[in-house]
Amino acid sequence: MHIELINTGSELLLGRVLNTHQQWICRQLADRGYEVARQICVADDGASIQAAVRESLGRADLVLTTGGLGPTSDDITRDLIAQLLGRPLALDEAVLANIKERFSRIKRPMPRSTEVQAMVPAGARVLPNAHGTAPGLAMQIDPNPFRENKRASWLILLPGPPRELRPMFSESVLPLVLKEFPPPPFVCRTLHTTGMGESAVEEKIAGSLRPLLAAGLELGYCARIGEVDVRLVARGEKAAATVSQAEEIIRQVLGPLIFATDDATLESTVVQLLAGQKKTVALAESCTGGLIAHRITNVPGASAVLMCGLVTYSNEAKKNLLGVREETLAEHGAVSAAVARQMAEGARSRYAADYGLAVTGIAGPGGGSTAKPVGTVFIALAAEQGTTVEERFYPFDRETFKFVTSQQALDLLRRALAD
């Protein structure tokens, strides 16, 4: 089954907004075993929209469009599609009544321009809009004049605002798609790893997966900052078994490098492990400047496990808030294993936490030296059993440096908790 998604909107092509529709719709479909073959974004002008829809109808069994159904002059999708398909528009009284009712409910007069939203192409199915005035439209084009073999296609037009599109998609579009195109059995699983680059991960696992790949397993990699995702997909009767087998093999090879699956994140994993073991952590951040605390507190329930987070850039703060010793700072410098250790131990003991996690490093662009260049960082974890200090070198831009360091620090805590 071939699916294409067309997003209309000049604001997308001017880079003013992120195309969240693409991710959301693709994800909704992928989670049910449908793959979008192509996504296209065109501006709000007649020729571009018509051309894109015509081309997609020439290839696809299902074409979805977003945007361009509103009342303003640049919302012209409905007209152009009707023209392209040679289907006259007619006023749909039920839709009009709905729109009027909506305006009377919010006690505003209905602008005349809104009436156009009740115009429906002949033969189109109206998809109700519970959160706005423009309904969606679905039509089966049979025969489809744009395909060489004239095979039928479905064309579904959706409004642009996410709070209108999303419920409409869930309530009307998905049921229609599931009915018209019953999906094959499909399983998708993503393993999140950290601590190894993309090619090293592939080198490690590709060999042992060869038999499963030959049997239809699909394997994909996605390298993010400080993280490589391995995606396992299988289809058909044996999909679940194939993906399970593949996961088992990968877990044997990568073991503790895998920190989460599917929608879980490193920070949600850490919070979950801490909460499950009724443990707490206190943070002492120098170069990450609060990012570790920010990531942990993005997870609902973080308040139960985070005793406190201290952003201690200055030596004064390191001494006063964490008890780092003057002599240690003088002898080793603020960016050193000895100071990282005292920060972690100070955070743990002063704030009565089970774990003290500390980072001190040089984020740049300034502040580096020959002995300690920009990118040098020490990460320390103090626990009941003792303190671990790791030295790392991340010669990246400031924000990447902060993120990779936070990733490594969170992973150090995760590994301690997983032991």
Place this chain on the structure above:
Amino acid sequence: MHIELINTGSELLLGRVLNTHQQWICRQLADRGYEVARQICVADDGASIQAAVRESLGRADLVLTTGGLGPTSDDITRDLIAQLLGRPLALDEAVLANIKERFSRIKRPMPRSTEVQAMVPAGARVLPNAHGTAPGLAMQIDPNPFRENKRASWLILLPGPPRELRPMFSESVLPLVLKEFPPPPFVCRTLHTTGMGESAVEEKIAGSLRPLLAAGLELGYCARIGEVDVRLVARGEKAAATVSQAEEIIRQVLGPLIFATDDATLESTVVQLLAGQKKTVALAESCTGGLIAHRITNVPGASAVLMCGLVTYSNEAKKNLLGVREETLAEHGAVSAAVARQMAEGARSRYAADYGLAVTGIAGPGGGSTAKPVGTVFIALAAEQGTTVEERFYPFDRETFKFVTSQQALDLLRRALAD
């Protein structure tokens, strides 16, 4: 000039990641007067990539692709493009030396599979990658066999990771595009505002800009979380004068709502103002969990102005680290104007800063009550002249709540500094 952008990556079509490249690249081009006519996203399979590139080359003067240049087996763009164009791939020794040097610098062995990244199609210009191993590739296709009129096109292939793509785009691609396709006189200026919604901003300024709009000024709005951007564009000889006049008019109307222009951010503005006035700030964050400290420390030079940042979720931490009084907590609760005030004043006096900035609120999803529902937040700024406390209500999801609160807190400090 017709530009098309092709993003490759199954993770995009599976809805695993947001297509941030589209926004970023389109924005970079739009800010210099170029408009992308179409953006296409296809999966990492040979047939799809080849078809998309062939079609785009049939229409466009400039085709940009992202992704598919890495070392793993689903990174196949380089091969397919070489095939499509009939240009043999050859090993580029300089590129290989660079990749090897990169691995030796981070003290990791180079996996054999990485060598493929040094394969360059005949006649292609190599775009250096300062932050990764896969170089970009630029080639002029002249004559272009895919266009009816055979007119030349440029094809530019970029790596997928944003931290590799972005600097490469700025350092190599933009200069190439500006040289090969000199843009018409074009001026673009973005004014960042906070504290007022999109339609209110429009209502305030649209009237006084009418004469300039009639004379060719283009005006755009972009509503983000906690921020509305006003974008001014003019073309032709008088572009600079038109945009300046428009900016002056808007500044008269919106005044202090404008916190930055173009690429400056609220946090960079705050750090710059603090540094310029040789002032310092200490942060006490409850519900934002370190996000304010994180945003401030994203700005190079933040260490000169940030005394310390404290993430004080628990009452214990509020008492011990900030001197919030037991009675105040008991009487008013942790989320209250009185506690916010004591947090800000405690941060300022205990850590010897010129300003103490504090937030306490209910991020949700749990923790709300009828009197103080999820979304309630108090923001306090302590200064020499006294303490200001603001109450706000942001009933959003957790991450949005944190961001909007950090935005409001930073803006409170900015306005104090701008006075």
